[in-house]
Amino acid sequence: MSKGGVQSGFTLDGGSFHFSPTLALNPEHIELEIQLDIPNHGFLGHCTTTIRSQSENSELTRTIQFNAESFYSILNVSSSPIGIKSYSYSGHSLEINFNESIPNSDQEFISIQYIIFNPISGLSFSSSTSNQTPNFVVSDHETERARYWIPCIDHPSVRTTYSVEISVPSEYTALACGKLISSTPTTPKQFEIPTFPSTLVSNTEFQQISTKISQFKLNSSQILTQYLPEFTQKSVPNTDESFSSTKTENESKENEQWTCWRWELEEICPSYLFCIAVGDFVKAELKRASTRNDMELEVFAPKLWYDANTLHCSFDSTGEMVDWMFKKLGRKLPWNKYFQVATGSGIGGAMENISLVTWDDSLLVNESMRLERGWIMDSVNVHEMAHSYFGNAVVMKGFAHAWLKESWASFMEVVYAEEHSHEMADSYGILWMKREGYFTESNAKYKRPMCCYKFDSSWDMFDRHLYPGGAWRLNMLRHYLGENVFWKAVQKYLDQYWNETADTHDFQRVLEKHSNVSLEMFFNQWFYSPGHLKIKVQMEYNVIEKSIGIQMEQIQMKES
Ligand SMILES: [Zn+2]
Structure with a gap:
C-alpha cells in the first residue's frame, strides 16, 4: 500500500539499526543479594552470574561485557573456575577479561560486589520521615533499565533464571518474581554508602x-x-x-529486626521482566481461578493509603480473567503465582513483570469509582495478563518485534470487552477510542512499519503505532482469516514458541501453516510497510435517474 522505509520524524538523521546480540558467553542464572538502605535510597549488592560458553571461538569467550549504568561503585569482581585477569568499568558497562578463554559448554561463575545509590532509573525509592507518605522500593525495567541496578546483558533475547535475597527491616514485605523460598531473620552487614x-x-x-x-x-x-x-x-x-x-x-x-526474603524464579526471564517490590503492604487474597486452583492470586498496596476492600474492588475480576485466557488461548496461565502490587512510583499504567505485575496506584478504584472506571481497571488487568502469553512466555526476539507483545495485549483488551458486558465500553468502543491516537501520530508525526529495526531508542518503539495501530491490524487479520482459523493458528503459535523467543516472521509462518492462506501480502502491507489504507470517496446524486454514484480511490500511494 505504500513504499517501504520510515517517513522522517520517527528517527533522527542517522538513526541506527538494532539487532539481537550473538552471545558466545550466554548468561544462564543471576543470583542477587541486596541489603536495602531505604532512607538513603541505595543498597549493598552482590550479583553472581552463571554464564556458559557456547562457542569454539576462543577470541569470543575470553571477555564479557555487562550493562551497568551509573553504578555508584563497583567494589569487587571475581570469577571461578577460570578467574579474571582484569576488569574495567566505564560508568556504562563493566568489561571482564578472563585469565583464559572459557571452553565451549563450560560454565563460569562471576561475582560482582557493588553499591547502588540514588539510581537514575530502574529502581524507585520512596522514603519519608512524614507519617503521611509510605516507604517502599519498586523496580520498573521496561525497556532497558534493569542495567541501572543489576549488572546484566540488558536485552530481551538474553534470558536467565533468577534467585534474589532481599534484606530489609522486618516491618517490610519483600516481593519478587517467582516462588518464595524463605523469609528468615537476618543481621544486616554494617555498611554505609x-x-x-x-x-x-x-x-x-x-x-x-x-x-x-x-x-x-x-x-x-x-x-x-x-x-x-x-x-x-x-x-x-x-x-x-x-x-x-x-x-x-x-x-x-x-x-532493628531484619528479615531476609529469598525468592527463586525457575522460568527463564529477560532482564526487563524481572521485578522486586518492598513495602509495608496491605494484602488481599483473591478468589482463585478454576483452571489454576493451585495458583495464589494476591494483591498488595501501601498499608498507609489503602485497605483490602479497595484491592478487592480493583482486582476481583482477576480469577475469572485467568479462566478466560485459558478458554481463549488453550493454555493455562503459567507461573507458580500471580501477584500484583500497586504503588505510587510513577509506573505508567502497569507493568507485566513475570508473576509480579506492578501498577500505578492511581488506577485503583473503590466501590463507587468502580461503577465509572471499573472497565479501565479490567482492561489494564487483561492487558497485563495477556502479556503472560504474549511477551513473557513467548518473548520478542528484539524491540523490532515489540508489537508481538504490545499490539497483542491491546488486542486482547478488545476481545475481552467483546465477550463481557461492559456498559461503558464495548469492544469497538475501545478500538474506536484508541484509534485516534494512532491516526494522530501517523498523520501528524510519522509513519513507521510495525516491524522496524531502525530506531533511536527502544522506548521510541512504544508509541501509538505499537498499541492501537497494531491492535487494529490484528483485528483485521482475525476477520481476514475467520474467527476459528485465526484462534486455532494463534494457539499453535503459542505452543510452538512457548518459553522461546519469536519474531514477526515466526508469527506469520505459523499462521500461514495452520490457515493455508498466504499472508505475504497482508504482512508486507500492514507489518513491514509504514502507513495504512486511505480511501477518497466521492458521491454524486443523479436527479434524473434518481441514482447515487460512488467513486472510491486509494490515495495513500500518492502521499508516501
Ligand atoms: Zn503492555
Missing part, C-alpha cells in the same frame, strides 16, 4: 578506591580519610559530625 559520588573524582581514581573498599564495615568517614585524604579535608568539613551521626545510625540498626 560512601558520601562521595563517583563524579567528584576521576574515573581511574574512583576505580582504584572502589576496588579497595572490600570491607563493608568501613563507614563513610573511614573510607574518605583512608583512601582520599585530600578530598576529605577539602570537601567534607564536618567529618566528625558526619561520623557521629553515622555511629548513631549504626547503633539504631543494631537494635
Whole structure:
C-alpha cells in the first residue's frame, strides 16, 4: 500500500539499526543479594552470574561485557573456575577479561560486589520521615533499565533464571518474581554508602578506591580519610559530625529486626521482566481461578493509603480473567503465582513483570469509582495478563518485534470487552477510542512499519503505532482469516514458541501453516510497510435517474 522505509520524524538523521546480540558467553542464572538502605535510597549488592560458553571461538569467550549504568561503585569482581585477569568499568558497562578463554559448554561463575545509590532509573525509592507518605522500593525495567541496578546483558533475547535475597527491616514485605523460598531473620552487614559520588573524582581514581573498599564495615568517614585524604579535608568539613551521626545510625540498626526474603524464579526471564517490590503492604487474597486452583492470586498496596476492600474492588475480576485466557488461548496461565502490587512510583499504567505485575496506584478504584472506571481497571488487568502469553512466555526476539507483545495485549483488551458486558465500553468502543491516537501520530508525526529495526531508542518503539495501530491490524487479520482459523493458528503459535523467543516472521509462518492462506501480502502491507489504507470517496446524486454514484480511490500511494 505504500513504499517501504520510515517517513522522517520517527528517527533522527542517522538513526541506527538494532539487532539481537550473538552471545558466545550466554548468561544462564543471576543470583542477587541486596541489603536495602531505604532512607538513603541505595543498597549493598552482590550479583553472581552463571554464564556458559557456547562457542569454539576462543577470541569470543575470553571477555564479557555487562550493562551497568551509573553504578555508584563497583567494589569487587571475581570469577571461578577460570578467574579474571582484569576488569574495567566505564560508568556504562563493566568489561571482564578472563585469565583464559572459557571452553565451549563450560560454565563460569562471576561475582560482582557493588553499591547502588540514588539510581537514575530502574529502581524507585520512596522514603519519608512524614507519617503521611509510605516507604517502599519498586523496580520498573521496561525497556532497558534493569542495567541501572543489576549488572546484566540488558536485552530481551538474553534470558536467565533468577534467585534474589532481599534484606530489609522486618516491618517490610519483600516481593519478587517467582516462588518464595524463605523469609528468615537476618543481621544486616554494617555498611554505609560512601558520601562521595563517583563524579567528584576521576574515573581511574574512583576505580582504584572502589576496588579497595572490600570491607563493608568501613563507614563513610573511614573510607574518605583512608583512601582520599585530600578530598576529605577539602570537601567534607564536618567529618566528625558526619561520623557521629553515622555511629548513631549504626547503633539504631543494631537494635532493628531484619528479615531476609529469598525468592527463586525457575522460568527463564529477560532482564526487563524481572521485578522486586518492598513495602509495608496491605494484602488481599483473591478468589482463585478454576483452571489454576493451585495458583495464589494476591494483591498488595501501601498499608498507609489503602485497605483490602479497595484491592478487592480493583482486582476481583482477576480469577475469572485467568479462566478466560485459558478458554481463549488453550493454555493455562503459567507461573507458580500471580501477584500484583500497586504503588505510587510513577509506573505508567502497569507493568507485566513475570508473576509480579506492578501498577500505578492511581488506577485503583473503590466501590463507587468502580461503577465509572471499573472497565479501565479490567482492561489494564487483561492487558497485563495477556502479556503472560504474549511477551513473557513467548518473548520478542528484539524491540523490532515489540508489537508481538504490545499490539497483542491491546488486542486482547478488545476481545475481552467483546465477550463481557461492559456498559461503558464495548469492544469497538475501545478500538474506536484508541484509534485516534494512532491516526494522530501517523498523520501528524510519522509513519513507521510495525516491524522496524531502525530506531533511536527502544522506548521510541512504544508509541501509538505499537498499541492501537497494531491492535487494529490484528483485528483485521482475525476477520481476514475467520474467527476459528485465526484462534486455532494463534494457539499453535503459542505452543510452538512457548518459553522461546519469536519474531514477526515466526508469527506469520505459523499462521500461514495452520490457515493455508498466504499472508505475504497482508504482512508486507500492514507489518513491514509504514502507513495504512486511505480511501477518497466521492458521491454524486443523479436527479434524473434518481441514482447515487460512488467513486472510491486509494490515495495513500500518492502521499508516501
Ligand atoms: Zn503492555
